[in-house]
Amino acid sequence: MSFVTPLWPPQASAYAEQVDRLFLGFSALTVLLVLPVFILIGIFALKYRRGRDVDRTHRTRGSVWLETSWAAGPFLLVLGFFAWGVALYVDAQTEPVGALEISGTAKQWMWKFSHHPGGQREINELHVPAGEPVKITLTSQDVIHSLYLPALRLKQDVLPGRYTTLSFTADRPGTYALRCAEFCGANHAVMGGRIVVQTPRDYAQWLSRSGADKSLAERGKLLFRQYGCSGCHGPASSVKAPDLAGLYGRPVSLESGETIIADDQYIRDSILFPHRAIAAGYPPIMPTFRNVIEEEDLIALTAFIRNTRAEDWREEE
Amino acid sequence: MSDASPLQESADPPPPRETPEEQVSYLRAGYSLKSWFFTTDHKRIAILYMVAIMFFFVVGGAAAVLMRLDLATPSADLLTSDGYNRAFTMHGVIMVWFFLIPSIPTTFGNFLIPLMIGARDLAFPRLNLLSWYIYVIAGFFTLYSLVAGGVDTGWTFYTPLSTMFANGHVMAALSAVFIVGFSSILTGLNFIVTVHKLRAPGMTWGRLPLFIWSHYATSLVLLLATPVLSITLVLLAAERMLGVGIFDPALGGDPLLYQHLFWFYSHPAVYIMLLPAMGVVSELVAAAAHKQVFGYWFIAYSSMAIAALGFLVWGHHMFVSGQSMYASAIFSLLSVAVAVPSAIKVYNWTATFYKGSVSFDPAFLFAMSFIGLFVIGGMTGLMLAMLAVDVHLHDTYFVVAHFHYIMVGGTVSAFFGALHFWWPKITGRDYTKMWGGLTAVLIFGGFNMTFFPQFLLGYLGMPRRYHSYDPEFQVLHLLSSAGASILAVGYMLPVFYLGWSLRWGKPAETNPWGATGLEWTVPSPPPKHNFEEVPVVVEGPYHYPLKHPASRD
Ligand code: HEM
Ligand SMILES: [Cu+2]
Ligand SMILES: [Cu+2]
Numbered sequence: 030m031s032f033v034t035p036l037w038p039p040q041a042s043a044y045a046e047q048v049d050r051l052f053l054g055f056s057a058l059t060v061l062l063v064l065p066v067f068i069l070i071g072i073f074a075l076k077y078r079r080g081r082d083v084d085r086t087h088r089t090r091g092s093v094w095l096e097t098s099w100a101a102g103p104f105l106l107v108l109g110f111f112a113w114g115v116a117l118y119v120d121a122q123t124e125p126v127g128a129l130e131i132s133g134t135a136k137q138w139m140w141k142f143s144h145h146p147g148g149q150r151e152i153n154e155l156h157v158p159a160g161e162p163v164k165i166t167l168t169s170q171d172v173i174h175s176l177y178l179p180a181l182r183l184k185q186d187v188l189p190g191r192y193t194t195l196s197f198t199a200d201r202p203g204t205y206a207l208r209c210a211e212f213c214g215a216n217h218a219v220m221g222g223r224i225v226v227q228t229p230r231d232y233a234q235w236l237s238r239s240g241a242d243k244s245l246a247e248r249g250k251l252l253f254r255q256y257g258c259s260g261c262h263g264p265a266s267s268v269k270a271p272d273l274a275g276l277y278g279r280p281v282s283l284e285s286g287e288t289i290i291a292d293d294q295y296i297r298d299s300i301l302f303p304h305r306a307i308a309a310g311y312p313p314i315m316p317t318f319r320n321v322i323e324e325e326d327l328i329a330l331t332a333f334i335r336n337t338r339a340e341d342w343r344e345e346e
Numbered sequence: 347m348s349d350a351s352p353l354q355e356s357a358d359p360p361p362p363r364e365t366p367e368e369q370v371s372y373l374r375a376g377y378s379l380k381s382w383f384f385t386t387d388h389k390r391i392a393i394l395y396m397v398a399i400m401f402f403f404v405v406g407g408a409a410a411v412l413m414r415l416d417l418a419t420p421s422a423d424l425l426t427s428d429g430y431n432r433a434f435t436m437h438g439v440i441m442v443w444f445f446l447i448p449s450i451p452t453t454f455g456n457f458l459i460p461l462m463i464g465a466r467d468l469a470f471p472r473l474n475l476l477s478w479y480i481y482v483i484a485g486f487f488t489l490y491s492l493v494a495g496g497v498d499t500g501w502t503f504y505t506p507l508s509t510m511f512a513n514g515h516v517m518a519a520l521s522a523v524f525i526v527g528f529s530s531i532l533t534g535l536n537f538i539v540t541v542h543k544l545r546a547p548g549m550t551w552g553r554l555p556l557f558i559w560s561h562y563a564t565s566l567v568l569l570l571a572t573p574v575l576s577i578t579l580v581l582l583a584a585e586r587m588l589g590v591g592i593f594d595p596a597l598g599g600d601p602l603l604y605q606h607l608f609w610f611y612s613h614p615a616v617y618i619m620l621l622p623a624m625g626v627v628s629e630l631v632a633a634a635a636h637k638q639v640f641g642y643w644f645i646a647y648s649s650m651a652i653a654a655l656g657f658l659v660w661g662h663h664m665f666v667s668g669q670s671m672y673a674s675a676i677f678s679l680l681s682v683a684v685a686v687p688s689a690i691k692v693y694n695w696t697a698t699f700y701k702g703s704v705s706f707d708p709a710f711l712f713a714m715s716f717i718g719l720f721v722i723g724g725m726t727g728l729m730l731a732m733l734a735v736d737v738h739l740h741d742t743y744f745v746v747a748h749f750h751y752i753m754v755g756g757t758v759s760a761f762f763g764a765l766h767f768w769w770p771k772i773t774g775r776d777y778t779k780m781w782g783g784l785t786a787v788l789i790f791g792g793f794n795m796t797f798f799p800q801f802l803l804g805y806l807g808m809p810r811r812y813h814s815y816d817p818e819f820q821v822l823h824l825l826s827s828a829g830a831s832i833l834a835v836g837y838m839l840p841v842f843y844l845g846w847s848l849r850w851g852k853p854a855e856t857n858p859w860g861a862t863g864l865e866w867t868v869p870s871p872p873p874k875h876n877f878e879e880v881p882v883v884v885e886g887p888y889h890y891p892l893k894h895p896a897s898r899d
Contacts, residue, residue, distance in 0.1 A: 038805065059725040104686050121734065182738040212431075218422075
């Protein structure tokens with residue numbers, strides 16, 4: 030057994046340091062608010078213990094002034110920390126522009142990550158470059174999991190049927206824990222691995238060493254043909270189906286009269302539940318690919334649809 | 347006698363005389379099984395509950411012992427992973443629904459509410475008995491699910507794990523929780539009607555003991571929150587059994603909907619567990635200080651405020667679930683607000699000791715233990731309400747430590763305090779004070795040693811519900827397991843000296859602590875129908891010093 034107990038978790042980012050500062054600040058406030066209570070109870074209990082002859086005259090039954098001040102004082106102090114906590118949280122939730130995109134899928138009991146630009150895939154390990162903003166888009170194949178990176182003080186639940194995102198900029202190269210924080214069944218405790226933060230040089234090396242031959246979008250393009258999507262959606266097709274080039278991020282008007290922005294979630298749902306949201310003016314003939322396409326392939330398809338501008342599309346066919 | 351204030355107590359014990367039929371103590375009013383199992387006497391029903399609840403406390407505790415033993419080493423040795431998951435699920439289900447929620451209300455609440463307000467019984471005595479039977483039936487479902495092989499979902503039954511993936515006896519556990527809910531609802535209803543309708547003449551709302559106020563607030567929450575849980579469990583069952591898509595996205599459902607519904611009940615439920623304990627502590631503090639409590643109305647209304655605000659903060663369990671950023675910010679703010687009435691109580695208790703006449707009885711020590719542990723539990727709860735901090739600490743041992751400080755450090759300490767304070771009244775026997783004091787100290791020390799290291803574990807990044815863990819965490823886990831064994835000794839000690847008192851203890855006086863309150867004006871143990879004559883109340887509660895303090899020592 031190891032008798033070495035770390036006293037503090039490693040800080041792999043500036044954000045982690047800020048969270049620690051907030052936590053320590055609040056701990057100080059806790060001591061400030063709690064100590065007077067403990068000390069006063071001790072003093073009162075000893076000084077006024079039964080049988081002791083002390084002055085007990087002028088007892089009061091209450092004081093509105095006191096009540097107001099001990100309700101409002103601590104409340105206002107805590108409000109300051111509340112604002113600080115919200116500010117940091119908003120900071121962490123705001124997606125950085127130009128972030129390196131990684132997709133993560135969780136399943137009982139494994140994490141899989143794919144790096145968008147190079148298409149590299151890894152299991153239970155996550156390599157990221159230091160100093161560069163990273164955005165991980167997460168989804169689960171079965172139950173709810175939660176991606177927990179203690180060294181970054183970050184955690185995000187991973188839901189089936191939904192995309193959630195986790196963004197960060199890790200600063201300090203090193204190897205840190207990666208864990209699942211949401212109870213997900215028998216092997217929840219071992220559903221973990223590590224996050225490796227590398228200098229951009231090392232990261233580039235790692236990318237080339239784990240060389241996938243295709244980017245995620247290129248793999249998606251292949252799948253687009255394999256699954257027969259191009260039969261309807263391709264430019265040469267005779268079926269009346271929407272042109273998917275340039276679709277991503279655009280508003281789409283639906284048969285129901287609503288308008289929806291075509292994001293990851295919309296594209297995923299269009300493939301799995303095509304009848305839920307029919308694009309206006311098109312026949313509802315797209316078959317459902319539920320139970321046919323795996324989460325990882327969905328991610329690749331989405332990456333492909335997202336990356337294709339109208340021109341690429343044409344020259345392709 | 348009729349013009350005398352009921353709060354006065356004669357210094358000499360009443361002369362022995364032939365007691366008329368209705369003056370026979372409730373314990374002697376029949377010895378047959380039937381006289382217990384078909385009783386409608388709130389005091390006997392309280393004893394029935396006490397027995398049933400202690401049984402489940404022991405079963406839930408056994409699961410905790412298994413877990414702590416297993417966690418002494420980083421590897422998975424004593425239990426299989428599945429076994430560990432079943433142990434903490436059973437531990438959670440039993441401790442929450444079969445111990446904590448009913449603990450104080452159905453035992454001390456049941457016993458004391460009529461006595462404190464000057465009534466002969468609860469408003470619906472037979473409904474009261476029915477509530478106990480419902481509890482017992484639900485208990486059998488729990489035991490069945492345990493014996494049949496357990497459940498592997500956690501007491502939170504998160505979807506879609508619980509509906510589509512778990513293969514334990516989920517339906518049996520769901521039924522148990524569903525059924526026991528009706529027991530809660532009926533108890534809440536009974537208390538509310540009793541407090542409204544059966545107060546003795548002169549017992550105005552402003553003269554109610556604070557114990558009654560907190561039980562009144564608790565009952566409102568029981569009545570309003572529990573049905574939400576019942577409905578949620580029915581939906582869960584429909585998805586699991588019939589495949590109706592409600593929560594599982596593969597069936598077109600929404601898994602977060604479940605979390606919203608569950609916590610809409612379960613956050614108020616933590617106040618169901620806590621408010622009665624606060625009521626107990628208000629009584630213990632006043633009796634220990636022998637002084638009018640400071641800020642009566644502030645303590646009374648803060649119970650009501652907690653009951654109301656408790657319904658508005660469920661989203662603080664979902665900060666990392668993918669709920670909107672704005673919702674999270676609002677829930678965080680409301681969670682700060684919900685702490686205010688709790689803080690008010692703590693400050694008022696503190697002020698009550700000022701110029702009091704404080705005695706270091708076991709009940710006082712348990713009350714101190716409650717305040718100390720509850721304050722730490724509450725402050726760490728506020729830390730968790732700070733969004734960026736919660737993102738790191740959610741679902742780690744920090745949370746486990748936080749809720750144990752409140753539920754075990756707080757509520758269970760108050761439960762033991764109540765047991766030591768009202769034991770002479772309930773059983774008519776005195777126990778050895780020294781042992782009571784020693785127990786309070788052992789529990790306080792053992793508790794801190796068990797759960798304080800878990801705050802550190804949590805901040806270091808150890809997630810909860812982990813069967814095996816990184817070796818770097820072992821030292822803290824070992825400390826925690828060692829503390830748990832001290833804690834276990836502390837919890838077991840009362841079995842001996844309280845048990846001893848039942849047979850060999852001195853008969854208790856009517857008012858052994860010299861405390862105010864109508865329950866201390868009737869003999870110990872109280873007669874079957876509580877009051878010989880309906881008491882007339884002429885003054886507020888906690889009217890110290892007593893005009894004729896029934897002196898002890
Ligand atoms: C007496 C000593 C106790 C010990 C050593 C103990 C220990 C534990 C442990 C090890 C866990 C599992 C944490 C994890 O794996 O993440 C746990 C969970 C829990 N405990 Fe205790 N516990 C004790 C008493 C209690 C009591 C008295 C209550 C209630 C009154 C309680 C309520 C809970 C709850 C609600 C959970 C969460 C269960 C869940 O997450 O499903 N515990 N406890
Ligand atoms: Cu997990
Ligand atoms: Cu809560």
